[in-house]
Amino acid sequence: MNKFDEGLTYFIYKNRDEYDDKKKFFFMDLRNAIKITDTVSKLIIYTGIYDCYKILKIDEIIKSNLNILTEYKHVEWVNDICWHIFKTVESSFDSLPFRLIKLFTNIELEMYIFDVIYNTLNHTNTDGFLNFIEEKNYYINDESNFVETILDLNLDESVDDEIQSQDE
Numbered sequence: 626m627n628k629f630d631e632g633l634t635y636f637i638y639k640n641r642d643e644y645d646d647k648k649k650f651f652f653m654d655l656r657n658a659i660k661i662t663d664t665v666s667k668l669i670i671y672t673g674i675y676d677c678y679k680i681l682k683i684d685e686i687i688k689s690n691l692n693i694l695t696e697y698k699h700v701e702w703v704n705d706i707c708w709h710i711f712k713t714v715e716s717s718f719d720s721l722p723f724r725l726i727k728l729f730t731n732i733e734l735e736m737y738i739f740d741v742i743y744n745t746l747n748h749t750n751t752d753g754f755l756n757f758i759e760e761k762n763y764y765i766n767d768e769s770n771f772v773e774t775i776l777d778l779n780l781d782e783s784v785d786d787e788i789q790s791q792d793e
Contacts, residue, residue, distance in 0.1 A: 636696055636758060639765050644694075648755065651690035652743065658686050659738050661731040669734065670726055674718045684711060687742070694758050706754050710745050717741045 638644045658681055661669075669677050678684060684707050691703040717737075718726065729737065747755045 655686055659735045661734045666731050674715050710742055713745050714741050
């Protein structure tokens with residue numbers, strides 16, 4: 626099975642560097658959004674992460690950047706992933722003892738939230754959600770006959786559709 630199977634879902638980038646740059650921007654954007662003040666820190670301690678997550682608009686940043694990486698081809702998947710990431714962050718805080726959360730500095734809270742999200746998206750020991758995107762990437766500079774490959778795949782799909790409609 627090659628990366629063009631599964632209904633021709635693929636993401637086209639000029640080269641690997643272009644994709645890596647978008648991914649780096651995603652994480653920089655996320656890192657810059659997670660700024661914990663004393664007020665936000667107290668909010669986390671006394672009401673949980675939910676309100677902080679909404680105030681910092683973390684979900685919007687993740688959703689926006691994942692949609693960019695997937696070229697808006699998997700909006701439903703992106704929404705599911707955003708929900709999953711929030712639940713992971715929420716359960717990571719819910720599982721910490723209250724007295725431990727109170728010991729976190731603002732910077733440590735920022736790092737903790739970022740690390741939980743980063744590991745969910747781009748984990749090294751297991752497949753993170755970004756692996757789904759990377760498996761479907763296609764880099765123009767790596768393939769000399771890119772146009773012919775795409776045309777062949779589109780022709781194969783239209784032939785398959787025609788055969789399927791005749792069978793019905």
